[in-house]
Amino acid sequence: MDYQIYSFRLIKNQWRNKMIGKANTFSRMGMYCNLVEVEVDIKNGLPNIFVTGMLSQEVRESRERVRPAIINSGFEFPIKRITINLAPAETIKNGTHYDLAIAIAILKATGYIDESTKDCVYFGELNLSGDIKWIRGILPMVIEALNYGFNKIFIPHDNYKEVSYLNSNAIFPVKSLKDIVYNIQPITKNNYENNINAPNIYGDYSDIKGQINLVNAFKIAAAGHHHMLLIGPPGSGKTMAASRLPTIIPDLTDNDILEINKIYSIVSEVDSKKNWITKRPFRSPHNSSSSRAMIGGGVKVLPGEISLAHKGILFLDEFLEFRIDTLQALRTIIEKKEVYISLRNGCAVYPADFLLIAACNPCPCGFYDTENGLCTCSIQQIKKYRKKLKNPLIDRIDLQVKVDRINYNDLFKSNNNKTSTELKKEVLFAREIQKERFKKEKYNLNSKIPAEKIAYYCHLENEANDILEESIEKNLLTARACHKILRIARTIADINQHGFIMKSDLKHALNYRFLDGEII
DSSP states (O other): OHHHHHHHHHHHHHHHTEEEEEEEEEEEETTEEEEEEEEEEEESSSSEEEEESSBOHHHHTHHHHHHHHHHHTTOOOOOSEEEEEEESTTSOBOSSTHHHHHHHHHHHHTTSSOTTOTTEEEOOEEOTTSBEEOOSSHHHHHHHHHHHTOSEEEEEGGGHHHHGGGOOTTEEEESBHHHHHTTOSSOOOOOOOOOTTOOOOSOOGGGSBSOHHHHHHHHHHHHHTOOEEEEOOTTSSHHHHHHTGGGTSOOOOHHHHHHHHHHHHHTTOSSTTSOOOOSOOEEOOOTTOOHHHHHEETTTTEEOHHHHTTTSEEEESSGGGSOHHHHHHHHHHHHHSEEEEEETTEEEEEEOOOEEEEEEOSSSSSOTTOTTOOOOOOHHHHHHHHHTTSSTTGGGOOEEEEOOOOOHHHHHTSOBOOOHHHHHHHHHHHHHHHHHHTTTSSOOSGGGOOGGGHHHHOOBOHHHHHHHHHHHHHHTOOHHHHHHHHHHHHHHHHHTTOSSBOHHHHHHHHHTBGGGGOOO
């Protein structure tokens, strides 16, 4: 009997000296988030804090922030042996947003917070005074928490603008650890305006004088999502026309807006002082940009310019001055529409579905084959420069547009081009035709027609077929070049409301492949 009483008391004392608390948060690697359960075990022993679970340096340092944050918030910190586990242990944990979940788990273990609050998830970095600070990339984590069905999502107050577009009552912005423990009410939510109807910041195509062929090329690019290369002398309007392309592309859908802002949240381009991105992004990186800046990577595995241009336009001015390894990397990304980054710190997959617009000069000085232009380059220099145009990336660009110099009459006496509103109506009409045509397919744009379906969707009238055959044999075109001509012609036919690709449509398309017949 005495032995049974002794055993019962021993078990009772063991449970009294052992406390466990749990809290939920999410890990994030790139765009993908996984549920992480923070477990805290407190028991008698030498005072120490152990943190486990495949952690980065900033997560390991969280114990140095959490302890003073709890004490300076007015709570007692246990002077015992504390083991903190972030499960699952095989998932890489990066970032400082685990601080709040760790602190909450400790406060649950010590009895300050009811353990029954299992439907909550916590994100936030703690400073030494117990205030909850802004964190990077909160939007994808909050969206994933909502998908999991959590009823209460606690986030830093400074991050609320990034998630306010979600308009969810489950999101609670808090400023300090005490706000959660004492359930301070009301929790202030600022009524941020997301600027959905933001004014046009890109200009209008009616601003461009002359250059009808150039403007028409941009209309075709927008209608069929065709990548484009512009070749012309300095000052001919290449950059001006490219910067106005977002004004004629169809508006973003709600899903597109979410995807874009997830990316911008990760790179910290959406915060309490900036509005959500609701217009097509237009990214124009400098030609000296490194491969990492373009593709992404770094210690935090951040997205690059190509992902920041997702669902928008990537404009590469002085195209041939970019690093060759960067241009070669773009080759596969254009086809896969995503970028896979694998580094020592982990791996991430970012979307990269953009419309590529590249621009360059016809020669080093910029005036080769230009009307009334004086070229100072030698034939050898021109050949060396133009040789860069013969690479696998150029072969994946649909439209090749020769831009002429603007003369006096075009600049001062010509009529204005169509407005962006008028051009957008034509683009939207062509998009509706494509949507109806490809309703049984996984794609909905002419530029995405696979090679095996070209013959089915790109019907040519007899005269047009003869012209295409002549062009293929004369210029020794590859099958890929031939397919691109047909895709462009299909888009032009849609704009002109032609069921079949007419002779005029095909000739128009051939005008936008002038490099196919280049000798130099």
